[in-house]
Amino acid sequence: MLKAEVDDLKQKLERMNEIFANMQRARFGQSSEKQKYVSPDQLSIFNEAEAEQNPKAPEPDEKTIVVPEHKRKKKKTLEEKIAELPAEEVILDIPDNEKICSYCGSTLRRMGKKFLRKEIVTTQKTIKVVHYYAYTYTCDNCEKNEGVSRIKTVQAPEPLIKHSYASPSLVADVMIQKYADGIPLARQEKIWRRDGIELSRATMANWVIKVAEKWLKPVYKLMKKELLNSNVIYADETVVQVLKEDGKSPQSESRMWVYGCDERSGKSIRIFEYQPTREGRHAASFLKGFEGALVTDGYSGYNAVEKATRCGCWAHMRRAWRDAMPKGATIENSKAAIGYQYCSKLFALERKWKNHTNAERLENRHNLAEKLVDEYFLWVRTVDPAKGSKLEDAVIYALNQEKYLRAFLGNGEVEISNNFAENAIRPFVIGRKNWLFSDTVKGAKSSAIVYSLIETAKANDVEPYAYLALMLSDMQYLGRPFSNEMLEGFMPWSDKMKAEIEKRTLPVSE
Structure with missing residues (x-):
């Protein structure tokens, strides 16, 4: 009887120690997945020779010993990046009245210049108003002979938003600051005020929602179609709070889902989708028709995706x-x-x-x-x-x-x-710490579209601001409705898009 009581107390003590250790780990422990709790080489339980054995493996020689190819782009040093910036020289000179030799009184002759140091200088954001005009032409001959004034003018590009000051560069700047840099619209409002522009957060929110729905959504849909054609998709979801949602309190939790594929599929794609719940039917609806491998965490809701082969x-x-x-x-x-x-x-x-x-x-x-x-x-x-x-x-x-x-x-x-999906959704989680919530469902859905384009651009080594600004600028000149052939050139992995961005953003040296 006494032994059973001691064993029971030992088990309870072990359980309490386990809880305490997990609380300490959660508060003070490292968050990286690169754990070092147990060395991979310390166990004798694994027979290394048997595990690594392959009787068919050929003996290496000088011809077969090669270094695996690395596709990762080499990171540039700070000096290399500085060399690409526009440059100017500041010449320090002594006053003319001091260009006299203090010994003999003769005029000094300049013999050269010496390098002192380099500095990186920033200037305030350049803000300007662009007035669009279109020349109009008339046929004097028709007016003279027929009494009819036939007028011809250029077909103007469609504005991003009618009766608005919004331009491709301005909207792209607002989107990048919020969704890539994590700066809420309320803080952006103060930044714009410092630059001399009264731009309210409500106006910026309207711009993001309208531009995402009207211009970015067609690109988003084509990216989703490309994703569903891949062989492997990684999926994850996280909490998002939406204040104004029918049938739900402002404190209730909704979900931002992310689906993506990596370089092994030929394209790097990340697609975000807002849904009000975590129910598996949302994943089933998004992945309808997908029959490849679906890599997820242990959430059973993904079993609703019937035709996919689920991988743990x-x-x-x-x-x-x-x-x-x-x-x-x-x-x-x-x-x-x-x-x-x-x-x-x-x-x-x-x-x-x-x-x-x-x-x-x-x-x-x-x-x-x-x-x-x-x-x-x-x-x-x-x-x-x-x-x-x-x-x-x-x-x-x-x-x-x-x-x-x-x-x-x-x-x-x-x-x-499923680390790929967790890494893909991390920028959203980090940004959420700054802007905390979405005001409306429309805002949450627009956020999903913008995040998708920005994160896919980053995954394909495309600078996201240049990508959004160039895409919005060029799309204004396309006729509606947008065809898939038109939109193909706006995919972040498109060689045409990458070449255009590089061509239009080359630094100019002075």
Whole structure:
């Protein structure tokens, strides 16, 4: 009887320590996924030789030892970036009346100039009003002979918003400040006032909503169509608060969903969509017709996407083990540390194959990763966690998600985690800390459109302000309705779009 009571108290103490450790981790611990709780090389439970063995692997020689190609663009140094800026010289000179030799009184002769230093100088934003006029022409001969005045003039580009001062550059600036830089419209209002312009937040909000709906939405729809043609889509969602929404209180939570594909699909696309709830039917509606692989977290709502092959996220699996690890956990004293180590081992293998083709990665997964995954789930079934503990949560997650966590083994294009979608939605989450909420549903939907274009532009190494300003400017000259052929040139991955941006934004050296 006494022993049972002691065991019960020990279990309660262990549970309390677990809760306390997780509270400390949540408040003070590192937020990066690059965890270092357990070294990938410290476990003897894994047989490295057997895991890495491939009898068909050829011996390397001088011809076959190559460095994998890196597609990532080399980052420019500060000096290289400064060299691209417009430049001017400031010459410091002594007064004319002092250009006399203090020894003999002769006039001094300039022998050259010496370099002193470089500085980066900023100036206030250049603001101007552009007045549009159109020449009109008439035929004097018709007027003389027929008494009819036939007038001809140029077809003016359609304004972004009728009877408004909004220009492509101005609207693009407002959008970038809010959605890329996280500056709420209320703060932008003060910034514009400092620059001498009374531009209210209500006016800017109207501009964003109207331009997004009228001009950006057709591009957004074509980007979505391109996304649904990809083989793999990553999805995630986060909370957004909308103050004025029918049937809901201002304090209630809505959702911003994100769907995307990466470079392995040929195009980097991020599409945001606002929905009032987290129900799986929203994902099913957005992904209607998609029959590829859908990579998500453990939320069961994604099962509503019927024709897609759902793939699980090993990063979420690893987090579950991390949350169950007490302070000072090792593989000798913590089952959670062993589970965490299995996941880390899998990620270590995947990093080796990062630059491999889909076919090569699939073969490696069959030869190496599949054995590791089989061993992992055999081990999971041996764990007997305490009821109500974080360890039990991790075991339940593993067993419930096994089908989805194994799915990557049959598709070399699929990543083993949903980190892509989490990274795609992070700019929205960071921006939300500044602007806090959307006022209306229209505002939330417009935000989704603008975020989609900005984040897709960034994903394709296209400067987002230049992209929005150029696109809005050129679209004014297109006839409506916009055809897909017209809009193809405005896709952020379009070579034509990239060339136009580079051509129009080249720095001018003086």
